Amino acid sequence: MTVVAMLQGAEAPDRAVTLDALALAQRLNVPVRGVCALPDPNAAMIVMSTPEATGLAASATRDLAALQDKIVAGAKDIFDDVTSTGAHGLACTFTHEVNIAERAGANAATLADAVVFPHSSQKSTDPLGPSFEHVLMEARLPLVLSGTRPIESGPVVIAWDGSNGAARAIRFHLDLVKAFGAVVIAQSSKDLEKDDHRASADPTVLEDWLSAHGISAQRMPIEGEVASGLLSLAKQCDASMIVAGAYGHSRIGERLFGGTTRNLLEASDAPALALAR
Template identity: 55%
Template sequence: MTVVAMLQGTPETDVETTRSALAMAKMLGRDLTGLCALPDPQAAVMVVTTPESTGLTAAAAANIMDLQKEMLEKAEAAFREGVGAAPGMDCTFVHQVATAEASAASAATLADAIIFPRSAAKSGEPLSIAFDYVMMDARLPLVLGGTELYKPGPVVIGWDGSNGAARALRFHTPLLRAAGEVIIAQNRKDAERDGARPGIEPGSLEDWLKRKGIKASVSPIEGEVSAALLALAKGSGATMLVAGAYGHSRIGERLFGGTSKRLLNASDAPALALAR
């Protein structure tokens, strides 16, 4: 098992992602993989059959290959810079010839944690499609980097008894255990708006965490959920927030807003460990 840092070929972002992933890998006692996935250049060029177009197709493929080579060099250099001297750890840079979404989903299946840069939550960014695919379509767990570099500290759990929140907890149990302290946050009125859910009582979750060897406490919150979670994280010094993603439809969240959208778009937020 390993911690995976998703890289995109932009130096500053890749260094930050690597350093955050490295901190998590050290905390978990796991190795680190820097993953940069780029599609086959030939697949990115439309196949044509006319003799006149053959040269143009070959030139386009060559240009894509040159661009990919430059991106890979930048991604690997950023990974090496981010890793620095990490004695006792196996830190490996990997290039996969595939789409970023396919590679990320494959890595997320068995990784202890897969870390995306904060920018991936924004449409149009290099890894936004991969981020969206892993979370929404593959329904696999991921960690979105915080607005600051990750460092070990308490973890806040946004608990509403939903399937997404439960999946986020179960998938990221190793991170919770390694963090050493967990704070269960719940706005009871908001949690009950969709009807009673099994296991919604924070005390039930507290007992479950303690059976896993995780120290936990309960902190009720009030008002708008995302703002309350972010305030609790800041006040407690938490550097990670675990939550279920998109309890309502994606379209509904985009049109009317929602907890997930506000957490993803927050200008000051810890790392987010998410699952849908």
């Protein structure tokens, strides 16, 4: 198994996501793989009807290939720089995958222990934005979104309301939760009152399930709006990560997140988020 860092050839996001991938891999004692996925530039070739137009298309394809080479080289340099001093014996590999980023991200999320996206990918305008959206909203696979601060050694906060999304998030990321050890179950009683009663929302249900997997947890209530309450609790606990279900849907490339998910994603001061829809 492995932890995958999704890279884009930009200094700040690539460095942050590689550091977070390393932090998780060290906890799990598994290899780290950096992935920079770009489509085949030849696939962008447009069939033209005249020799002149065909020549222009070929020139554009060469320019695109040169740009991609520069992006890949930049991503590799950053990945190698971070892992050369921070891997502490873990196997680290860099892969340039000739593929669209959406498919590469989904491939990684299918079997990796964790696939980590940079914090900026929650923006639709980010180069990895479409991949982030596809993995989470369309493929419905788990991912970790880097926070605005590095992953530390604090507890994992689980946002628990008994829903399918919350259950999928904790089941998918069970190994990560185990690796951090300390767990806080966070719940807003007022938020639960908005929906029909779910027996699974009782935190005792989650406590028993975690206990069966060798994990002890403490409960801590949150007040007010759920996202702000989770973020405040995470800061209070120096949490390493929030595990939560993602709510909303995607429609022809337009992501439509629910209010809590959107506020967690867009927070300017947040730990890493382990998400599943």
